[in-house]
Amino acid sequence: MFKKEYFKNPYTILFLMILSAYIFSIACRFYWIFWASQFNEYFFNNQLMITSNDGYAFAEGARDMIAGFHQPNDLSYYDASLSAFTYWVYKITPFSFETIILYLSVFLSSLIVVPIILIANEYKCSLAGFIAALLASIANSYYNRTMAGYYDTDMLVVVLPLFILFFMIRLVLRKDLFSLICLPFFVRVYLWWYPSSYTLNVSLIGFFLLYSLIFHRKETIFYMSIILMLMTLPNIAWYYQSSIVVLLFSFYALKSEYFKIKFLILLGIFTFIFLIISGGIDPILYQLKFYIFRSDESVNLTHGFMYFNVNQTIQEVESIDSRVFMKRISSSEIVFLASCIGFIWLIIKHKSIILTLPMLFLGFLALKSGLRFTIYAVPVLAFGFGYLVYSLREINLKKYKAMAVNFVIILFVFLSLTPALFHIYVYRAPTVFSKNEATQLDQLKKIAxxxxxxxxxxxxxxxxxxxxxxxxxxxxxxxxxxxxxxxxxxxxxxxxxxxxxxxxxxxxxxxxxxxxxxxxxxxxxxxxxxxxxxxxxxxxxxxxxxxxxxxxxxxxxxxVYIYMPFRMASIFSTIASFSLINLNNGKLDQPFVFSTAYPLGRENGEIILSNGVALSDDFRSLKIDNDISMIHSFIELNSVQQNDYKEIPIDPNGQYYLFYIKNSPIPYIQFILMDKTMYNSAFVQMFFLGNYDKSLFDLVINTQDVKVFKLKI
Missing domain, CATH: 3.40.1380.40 (Pyruvate Kinase; Chain: A, domain 1)
Incomplete structure (x- = not known):
């Protein structure tokens, strides 16, 4: 048994807080495992499949690293950070590859609790960090992008900058050499893990420089830390960077008296010039073009054709409204507002917390540039919430009994976590592919x-x-x-x-x-x-x-093979936009209609569809925005796989074709409304109707979910 005095040790308490918050985060993420395990369609090779589309890029890279080779120009993520990390986990653990990519995000993303509690501990309020860690680890946007099966670099994309911030704050408070050498190390690791973090790293370093000039302009250790961090940014081999950083750190640690302000300024100017020469500004400009100005680099590259701008079709980079914004960051509007109040109060009490502002601003960028950015604001405002609760507790403890105050605080924290817990319960994300789809692609592997x-x-x-x-x-x-x-x-x-x-x-x-x-x-x-x-x-x-x-x-x-999945019907309208555009002016000169829907109910003799269309109950006409149009043909599909369908001509002058799909593999696609252009498309004719030109194609895979055609020419 542990002695009672052991639990009075502040380091023991700190460890137990971190461990408890870490276990809490992991346990919450295991709920999806429990739920998804009920469905056989989510399993492949005796394991649940992943929920992240991009995760398959790193899975492919890790698979190729395990095999020891890949084909030239196959775009494999061979040697990418997550691929390499997965490769080493596979080599040193007894777990299967599928198990590793399923659970890795559960254990790595939960590490977010560590820097949060450590930062709070630097301010002598570790309880505030513990509360913040509970909230941040399961807040809506962070959970969505780090849940079980979400195999992607997002699992550490917030954890690593929090460690950078921890050592920045620790350096401000302690001015120690350990923090000094850890800063460039974590900046380098973050850049390796997530190359797109370049802009955030530059922002953190720049803001730290501004903070140092205002509050610590005569202390050389701050300028040295900035130079060491900047040394990790140039586009040169990591071992050159590491050598320079270690040498500079060693000279400073042993002979700090030689590192005067003027010398550090000259060294800093040289480092900055070298950074520019090595192309250090280019990644920032690219991020601004894509996410802020929404420009498509392909237009600049071609100097001719104006292709469809892809970033307008990605939900993650679309602006969001304020209510969704607040819920994604703090799981509820009330907790969000409380967090903002607490964060302001935290700045008043501990000014060094303003070093987190670059992450907060990046999170608020979601209001313009897409919901994917909200995860960066999650831990920062969680700090605010934790500190507000902590401050209220400290005030009340002076007036009331500790037991009563603690009970109220625990109840308040639980109620604040409830929206996030409920979100975890209802956020039942499917796997990227169904078992049948994965099986058919595995079959294609044996053919191609x-x-x-x-x-x-x-x-x-x-x-x-x-x-x-x-x-x-x-x-x-x-x-x-x-x-x-x-x-x-x-x-x-x-x-x-x-x-x-x-x-x-x-x-x-x-x-x-x-x-x-x-x-x-x-x-x-x-x-x-x-x-x-x-x-x-x-x-x-x-x-x-x-x-x-x-x-x-x-x-x-x-x-060459052409892959046509049933699920593509839900996005086919977007797909068509890329080739029906006028390449000379970038405008959609060929309007078209392709819309999927499911029935919502009947009203006044009409079938109301989810896409806003009202069908007459005899399927002869439809109404869109009170405009009535006749249907050209009604196509009833009994089986896509067997090409079992019945086409009923209605009005040769009608503008639309209406497909009704019985036994649809996707419940929200039961009706498809399209015009003649879409009806004659290769996808509709070959997949839904089975009308393919046998002189051009061979049907090599045929199921209700997927059809794959082999090109003959």
Whole structure:
């Protein structure tokens, strides 16, 4: 048994707080495991599948590292941070690969409690940190991006900058050499783990410099810390960076008297110039263009065609309203407001906490640039909430009995955590793919070779490469407008155009990997095609692909497959936008209709659909915004796999085709409304109706969820 005095030791109490908060965070994340384990469709290879689409990129990279090789130009995340970390976990633990990628986020993301409590401990209010850690670890946005199965770099994307902030605050309060050397170490680790953290790292360093100039301008250790952190930013090999940092730190630790203010200023100027020369400003400019100004880099690269701007289609970078914003950060509006009050009070009491403002500002950027940024504000405002509760407790303890006050505080904290706990209960995210979809891709792995390509929408690029071990044109990291144009064209246009474009885009993509950097092929594949086929007008070139006499002169080097999942129907309208755009002016000159829906009920003899359309109960007409239109044809699908459907002509002058899908594998897709352009698309004809040109394609996989066609040309 432990002695009673042992629990009075402040370090013991600190450890128990960290351990308790860590276990709490892990336990909350295990709820999804418990819930998802009830559904067989979420399992593959005897383990639950992951819930993060991008996670399959790192899973592919880790898989290739375990195998010891990968194909040239296959876009594998070989040696990426999370891939490498997973590889080492796999090598030193007895767990299966699928188990590691499922649970890794549970244990790494819960580490957020450590720096939060440590920072609070520096302010002699570890209880405030404990309360903040409980809230931050399960706040809506942080939980959503770090839950079980969310295998992505998000699991440490907030933890690591919090450690940087901890050592900054510790340096301010203690001015110790340990904090001095830990700062560049964690900056370097953060950049390795998440290269996009470059902007936040620069912001943290810049703000720390401003803070030092205002409050500690005569203390050399602060300038030295800034120089050491800046040394980790240049685009040079990590071992060069480490050598420079260690040498400078050693000289400063042994001969600090030589490091006068003037010398440090000159050293700092030299470091900053070197940072600029090495391209240190470029990542910041790119982030500003993409998230703030919403520009598409592909337009600048091509100097010609104006492709569809992809960042307008990503929900994570869309602005959000204030209520959603507050709930994602603090799980409820009341807790959010209390957190803001507490954070202001914390600044008044401990001015060094303002070093967290870059993270807070990045979190507030979500109001303009997308909900993905809210996770950065979560721990900062959680600090505010924890400190407010702590301060109220300290005030009340002076007037009332400790037991009564503690009971009230515990009750208040529990009630504040309840919205987050309820969110965990209702946030039952599905796996990226169903068991059947993963099984079919695993089957494709046995059919296709590693050098073959699968043409599919970018949402499915990473999972396809992971399960089928093939190449893809696009994925979650390569999906600018100029990239997405080709799969969109192949899925949206008629079958001959689709076949020709699938072949050309694959062959030219492979050629582009070996083209000189200044080649037109490296800038824009479509323009390179036009040049080789002696066509200067893009519309004429694209139209020529639909002609039977169009001859592909480009040599065939590999097989090409086209992947068509049922789930793609829900986003097909967005997919079509990428190829129906006018490439000369960037406008959508060809309006089209493709809308999925499910019935909400009946009202006044009409069937009300979830997309706002009202159908007549005889399925002959529909009403959109009080405008009545006749239906051209009604198509009733009994089985997509068996091509069992019945088409009922209604009005030859009707504008719309209405699909009714019996036994739909996705409950929210029971009706599909489309116009003639979409009806004639390769996706609709080949997947839903089974009408594919056997001279162009072979059907190699056929299920209710997925169809895969092999290109013959």
């Amino acid at each position: 070779n590693r050098e073959d390509y699968v043409v599919a929408w970018w949402d499915y690029g990473y999972p396809i490469r992971y399960y089928s071990d093939v190449k893809t044109l696009v994925d979650g990291g390569k999906h600018l407008g100029k990239d997405n144009f080709f799969p969109s064209f192949a899925l949206t246009k008629n079958q001959r155009s689709a076949a020709n474009m699938a072949r050309l885009s694959v062959e030219y993509t492979e050629k582009s990997f070996y083209a000189p950097n200044d080649s037109l092929l490296r800038k824009d594949i479509l323009q390179a095609m036009m040049k080789d086929y002696n066509e200067s007008n893009v519309d004429l070139f694209l139209y020529s692909l639909s002609k039977p006499d169009f001859k592909i002169d480009t040599p065939k080097t590999r097989d």
